[in-house]
Amino acid sequence: MPPAHYTDTRPIDHLAECGRADDPALVLRGRTLSHGELRTRVAALAAWLAHRLPEPGARVASWAAKGELTCLLPLAAARAGLVHVPINPLLKRAQAAHILADSGSVLLLGTAARLASFEEGDVPADCAMLDEAEVWDAVAAHDGNLPPSSADPDDLCAILYTSGSTGMPKGVMLSHANMWLGAVSVADYLGLKADDVTLAVLPLSFDYGQNQLLSTLYAGGSVVPLDYLLPRDVVKACAKHSVTTLAAVPPLWLQLTELDWPEESTTAMRCLTNSGGALTPDLVHSLRTIFPDARVFPMYGLTEAFRSTYLDPALVDSHPTSMGRAIPFAEILVVNDAGEIAAPGEEGELVHCGPLVAQGYWQDAERTSERFRPSPAASEYGGTAVWSGDRVVRAEDGLLYFVGRRDAMIKSAGNRISPQEVEDAARATGLVAEAAALGVPDARLGQAVHLVVRASAGAGDRTPELAQILARELPNFMQPKVIHWREVMPLNPNGKIDRAALKAEITP
Missing domain, CATH: 3.40.50.980 (Rossmann fold)
Structure with a gap:
């Protein structure tokens, strides 16, 4: 507390x-x-x-x-x-x-x-x-x-x-x-x-x-806002301003660890924080090598409740895959499929209770009711909770471990990407009759956006033209890394595009 x-x-x-x-x-x-x-x-x-x-x-x-x-x-x-x-x-x-x-x-x-x-x-x-x-x-x-x-x-x-x-x-x-x-x-x-x-x-x-x-303002410290063009700009800024605290997402950390860091860029560093995806043991090792005096804080969060957990830096080496425990003001429960608090080692949904829970989605009562629901009876805070949709396990020692995501979100370079938004943009070009955007594991991005499409009548494979239009209409982090063309899209028993089958086909 x-x-x-x-x-x-x-x-x-x-x-x-x-x-x-x-x-x-x-x-x-x-x-x-x-x-x-x-x-x-x-x-x-x-x-x-x-x-x-x-x-x-x-x-x-x-x-x-x-x-x-x-x-x-x-x-x-x-x-x-x-x-x-x-x-x-x-x-x-x-x-x-x-x-x-x-x-x-x-x-x-x-x-x-x-x-x-x-x-x-x-x-x-x-x-x-x-x-x-x-x-x-x-x-x-x-x-x-x-x-x-x-x-x-x-x-x-x-x-x-x-x-x-x-x-x-x-x-x-x-x-x-x-x-x-x-x-x-x-x-x-x-x-x-x-x-x-x-x-x-x-x-x-x-x-x-x-x-x-x-x-940082609460602590009375100072903030250096930086819109960087290249990762090297981050290294230079750390040296110029004697930076003590740096936050990033895994793809940026990977880019930063591939650079040479002069001593003046690292000596002041005390704190490194990560969210938007898990740190690998190799990446943690690289960060410790570059910043031997800095504490590494892996964290998990969602916009609907700000942030839920962090892993104590002292436990990063011994529990490298853990999400840690609840941050101050957060109560994190694991609820099994029967609606009960999961036993240690039992998989369940992460439910975030407490005063960090947001007020819902702006003018969207339907989606608010899906994600923001009453807290489980076991909650000390009560009130409204965020039911994350993420599957986790709590170990005997209380540490949480991520299992998987229930929804279809693509998480690339720390960005949450709506598949439908990419698909809508593809269909709006007139070149595409059907589209499915999928997240495929990628060593640098976490997930890369792959777009599977069926061409409109008479359009055929027009990848350069489609890619050019999408580059104009979508932000850079939403751009498909690969566009796959299909004559027929596989369907599931409900008559919808079988995303699982497509992902199995295109995943290396």
Whole structure:
């Protein structure tokens, strides 16, 4: 259980008040904001937002690279009584347009080039757009100052969009309490301190990436936002900023361990965290070789409940395949197929209970009812739980072990990819009559996207043309690695495409 003084849940914008005023908080290109300056900038941005959008709960979206705006908006929007909708900068206009329409966002703040990529009809008529320069000019002209909020911790303050097993991305609703306790929890078990320097390489639109920022601010440390082009950029940034904390997903860790790390890039490193897939023993060994003084934290989580488990670094070598135990504020139960708490060694579904459980999917009662259900009777927290769909086993010593996923999600390079979204894009080209997107084991990506298609009448195998269109319509991480053409798609007894048969055919 977390220390007693962590039970004071606050509005998320209060994270701006945690650090010592003169200590660095945000290391940007060309300038560094102290925690005192961070407070001033959050107050000014929040005041302008509240003036621009006076309706409580209005959605304000952002679609930009990491920088001052994207780092301050999670706090400033919440302080203004608004709901922040961060859009992954790796997405393209079709996905961004869907998120704007689905969330009902009335203001989009972003990079000028991204805003210019929209086509006619993409952006709802009632959604205004401002680029980053216009935002800061407007903030300066408004010259306001909004003090820390007194919001109810259960109020909605963010919607994070994540791919589902079917269809376009769905919005996970997060409260102030979800985000505050997530920051407190991670700062606690990682042991973050005021002299920590976190290199934020993951997208701030992901719960894992956003928490890098929020947990470090809670601890009073500093964050270096980085949008890297090459893994070598991460190595250089670690040296330049004496980075102490680095989070990544397995494919990036694999790329990083293949590089030469000069001593100045590694000597300050204290903490390495991983999520989005399991670390292999070989990868852990490589990380320990490069960073001999750093603790390695394998973690498991899902956007619907932020994060569920972590493995104590002291156990990584002796229990390399374990997911570990529940993080502070999480209660993790294993429920067997009879609906009872599974016995040690018995496989069951991972069920996450407690205050980190999100509020459901935005305007999607049907899918909310499928994933967010009453906690098992054995739960100490009670209330609503997230039924993950993931199969796990709890050993006699309490450590959890992952067995498999129940749904059809593809997990590639740390990204959750909806098969249907790839399939819909393929069919929309007119070249494809039927499509099935599958995840095939891949040494570098975890899973690679393979697309199996049956051509439309008279189309034939037109891989280059199909690949070119998909490259334009889908983000890079969704691109099929291989496109397979079939004259006939196999069907299961229900008359649906037999995905298991296809996967068996194409898996090496």
